Amino acid sequence: MRRFSHEGHTAHQFDIELNDVKHKVMNMGGLVESMVHDGLDALLTMDAELGAKVSEDDKKANQFELDIDEDCTRILARRQPAASDLRLVITIIKTITDLERIGDEAEKLGRISVKLANERDIPHYYKDLRHLGDHVKAMLREALDAFTRMDVEAAFRTAAKDKAIDNEYSNISRLLITHMMENPGHVSHALDMNWCARSLERIADHACNICEYVIYLVEGQDVRHANLDEMRKRLL
Amino acid sequence: MRRFSHEGHTAHQFDIELNDVKHKVMNMGGLVESMVHDGLDALLTMDAELGAKVSEDDKKANQFELDIDEDCTRILARRQPAASDLRLVITIIKTITDLERIGDEAEKLGRISVKLANERDIPHYYKDLRHLGDHVKAMLREALDAFTRMDVEAAFRTAAKDKAIDNEYSNISRLLITHMMENPGHVSHALDMNWCARSLERIADHACNICEYVIYLVEGQDVRHANLDEMRKRLL
Numbered sequence: 001m002r003r004f005s006h007e008g009h010t011a012h013q014f015d016i017e018l019n020d021v022k023h024k025v026m027n028m029g030g031l032v033e034s035m036v037h038d039g040l041d042a043l044l045t046m047d048a049e050l051g052a053k054v055s056e057d058d059k060k061a062n063q064f065e066l067d068i069d070e071d072c073t074r075i076l077a078r079r080q081p082a083a084s085d086l087r088l089v090i091t092i093i094k095t096i097t098d099l100e101r102i103g104d105e106a107e108k109l110g111r112i113s114v115k116l117a118n119e120r121d122i123p124h125y126y127k128d129l130r131h132l133g134d135h136v137k138a139m140l141r142e143a144l145d146a147f148t149r150m151d152v153e154a155a156f157r158t159a160a161k162d163k164a165i166d167n168e169y170s171n172i173s174r175l176l177i178t179h180m181m182e183n184p185g186h187v188s189h190a191l192d193m194n195w196c197a198r199s200l201e202r203i204a205d206h207a208c209n210i211c212e213y214v215i216y217l218v219e220g221q222d223v224r225h226a227n228l229d230e231m232r233k234r235l236l
Numbered sequence: 237m238r239r240f241s242h243e244g245h246t247a248h249q250f251d252i253e254l255n256d257v258k259h260k261v262m263n264m265g266g267l268v269e270s271m272v273h274d275g276l277d278a279l280l281t282m283d284a285e286l287g288a289k290v291s292e293d294d295k296k297a298n299q300f301e302l303d304i305d306e307d308c309t310r311i312l313a314r315r316q317p318a319a320s321d322l323r324l325v326i327t328i329i330k331t332i333t334d335l336e337r338i339g340d341e342a343e344k345l346g347r348i349s350v351k352l353a354n355e356r357d358i359p360h361y362y363k364d365l366r367h368l369g370d371h372v373k374a375m376l377r378e379a380l381d382a383f384t385r386m387d388v389e390a391a392f393r394t395a396a397k398d399k400a401i402d403n404e405y406s407n408i409s410r411l412l413i414t415h416m417m418e419n420p421g422h423v424s425h426a427l428d429m430n431w432c433a434r435s436l437e438r439i440a441d442h443a444c445n446i447c448e449y450v451i452y453l454v455e456g457q458d459v460r461h462a463n464l465d466e467m468r469k470r471l472l
Contacts, residue, residue, distance in 0.1 A: 059461075062460070062461040063461075065460070065461075066458055066460065066461065069458065070458070072326075073322065073323070073326060076312065076322055076326075077318055077319070077322055080316035082313055083313070086309065086312055086313055087309070090308075090309060090312070090329070093326070093329065093330075094329075094333070097330070097333060177423055177424050177427060180416060180420065180423045181420045181421070181423045181424075182420070184416065184417045184418070184420045185417070187413055187416045187417045187423070188413055188417075191413060191427075191430075194427075222302055222305065222306070224298070224301070224302065225295075225298040225299075225301075225302065
């Protein structure tokens with residue numbers, strides 16, 4: 001397994017600072033992961049209270065982003081890191097933008113769950129939404145693991161799952177369109193469901209971005225907008 | 237008018253490098269601006285060829301992102317910038333992420349225009365979409381101007397327009413829901429229109445982010461997730 005370990009420093013304090021900020025990113029990752037879990041749960045069990053909690057948690061995620069960005073700026077200014085340390089700081093700056101947006105998407109799930117909490121019955125397409133949600137949660141979990149362990153193989157493996165999730169989303173979207181055409185009275189509700197499915201699909205995109213940053217960090221190669229299959233063959 | 241000028245350097249070469257990368261950002265801004273213009277035009281005039289051009293342009297926007305990111309990493313590694321120079325580089329790293337995503341949204345407009353090019357007639361709600369598009373284009377234009385001139389007042393003024401655009405989007409969305417309920421056969425087409433309106437609204441969000449980076453750069457104060465009205469009173 002190929003992993004990443006950042007340069008040995010004579011400056012012990014610098015190591016501590018880098019590790020601190022990396023730990024903050026993991027904590028932020030844990031927070032948005034639980035937000036996605038809660039947001040989906042709130043939606044599928046029509047639990048408005050849980051949905052409202054996700055909105056509250058989003059403020060914490062926003063604060064994490066500001067704090068970590070400040071830490072990174074301070075490290076860049078005072079420590080003037082080079083090589084893999086510099087890549088680590090840049091990777092963190094990018095990663096937290098995606099984590100913050102995952103938080104925003106989870107917050108949307110929570111918000112829609114609050115709006116729909118008084119609906120009478122749980123439509124049958126909730127099953128598909130749950131499946132999609134489970135896959136997206138697993139992908140996010142794996143992306144965060146790849147980040148924690150700086151595991152480039154896991155990052156490639158996880159990023160490759162994005163296509164299946166895109167397909168799953170398209171299927172749900174088609175199902176919802178048919179449902180709307182057959183039941184014009186359900187248009188508004190079905191549209192909300194489509195937004196939720198879309199949010200889940202976007203979360204998977206952000207997880208995929210995080211995987212690409214891990215690959216950049218470990219391999220020093222920017223793989224965004226590239227064919228990941230080819231890149232994997234070339235790099236591993 | 238409050239503007240920003242970065243620190244005077246003894247290292248003349250460093251000034252040139254910073255200006256070069258800033259110019260690349262402006263060029264990238266010009267590119268995505270024209271993509272939004274073309275994407276909207278392709279949609280409203282049902283011009284599939286123009287829509288396909290936007291997809292091609294998206295590759296250029298992606299390449300800009302990679303190039304500028306590489307420039308920024310090299311500047312951080314070799315020049316170890318401090319204070320406002322460091323903020324400028326960090327601002328650029330963040331700005332190009334938003335520009336790249338604006339390109340993605342424009343590309344979606346182009347893609348939908350290709351899909352819809354064979355539709356028989358132009359629905360009446362295209363008028364509303366054109367209005368929204370005009371407002372979003374103006375906001376993007378102003379955000380890029382604020383960045384070019386590092387004009388914090390303009391940045392505050394522009395960011396404040398996001399709310400009106402959110403409202404405009406909500407109105408279109410409501411209109412489309414009613415349209416779908418009354419014409420179940422149009423559900424698929426109306427959903428596509430909703431995606432387009434949504435893309436335009438997201439472009440305004442990204443323009444707003446760029447304004448917030450300009451404020452951070454000039455004032456040294458991170459205003460993301462803050463109440464911009466209050467921040468403006470405090471800072472200006």
